[in-house]
Amino acid sequence: MYINNLQNGDLLFMRDNSEFSKAIIETTKEYSHVGIFFDGMIYHASRKYGVVKQKLEDFFSEGNWDVDIFRYPEIDCEIVQERAEKYLGCEYNHSFYPDNGSFYCSQYIAEILPIFDSVPMKFNDEEKDVSDYWKKYYDELGVDVPVGVLGTNPSQLSKCEKIKLIGKLRRI
Template sequence: MKIPALVLGILLILISTSGFAQNVKLKNLRNGDLIFVEAEQEHLSGAINRVTQRDTNSSFDHIGIIEYDQGNLFVLHASSKKGSIREGIKSFNQTQKKDQNNLVVYRLKEEYQSTIPKTITAAKLMLGKPYNWSYILNDSSLYCSDFIERAFRHAHIFQLEPMTFINPSTGKIDDFWKDFYQKQGLEVPEGELGCNPNGLAASDKIIKIGHLTL
């Protein structure tokens, strides 16, 4: 039975905005697409996800933005290992050192696509800055979601929100974060403004496209 064009169109929209895991090939990536990295269960990755996860279908600990330049795909991001850099998509994938198919593509809705050129320019101006291990906002170092929020700030795509380091299963500051900040001689910045990959993924200005296959 032939599916009417209108019905097919509605189905495609529902699929693209739901948690349905489609596969996205490199050739289907667009300039300005966001690449989220799925979180692990342990170590820093697990600690980030424990206190920031909003949706049981989405658990992320890192994010970058795609730049499509003269037929080549690059990721602009703030790396914990390399600082704020621009690197090829395959190099980006290799540095994650996780299971394959752990990269998830999100895309700005069509009404915000015009903001991307200025966003890419803003992101490039931040390259070279070191990684911010305190996750306390400052202008001299950046962490991954901070890098992305600042790049899009001119268009108000994302918002800074009060950070929390409370483990929802205990209602108390997560032990990992207590130790993490104690080693830096800092108080846990509970309630200070910031952002995280899970929070950015929840923006109503972007849609989930699917898992990236390299």
């Protein structure tokens, strides 16, 4: 599937080779980022920018993303895009704790498209309940690791039975 075949409301589930992405995937197994497409733009919560909308070309120029496209057939694009616009400018939720006025990527998507369940968060790897990466990450933030706190992650959202995999995004 090519960029010019995207439809408003398509969900972009992604992974890349950054250390942050690898740490997320080590725990959640498949994806490390998610955004939603409207009018040539990706709306997402970015560690660098907070909640933003970016031209797809600009977003892809910043990283080497592998992207799968999912679609929610019953989406009301007008309502969801209006919700997406409402949170533009909010800060990124670096701690992943809920209800603090900021958003991480899957938290933002679940807020604007409320079809997804929350699950107890995990930060483990194959050997430890909390991986070394996440221990260091949360030590630097100065907060406890939110193990078991209800939240979301991109891989978990992608498993929602209400959305359907359309295909891989191929860039021209």
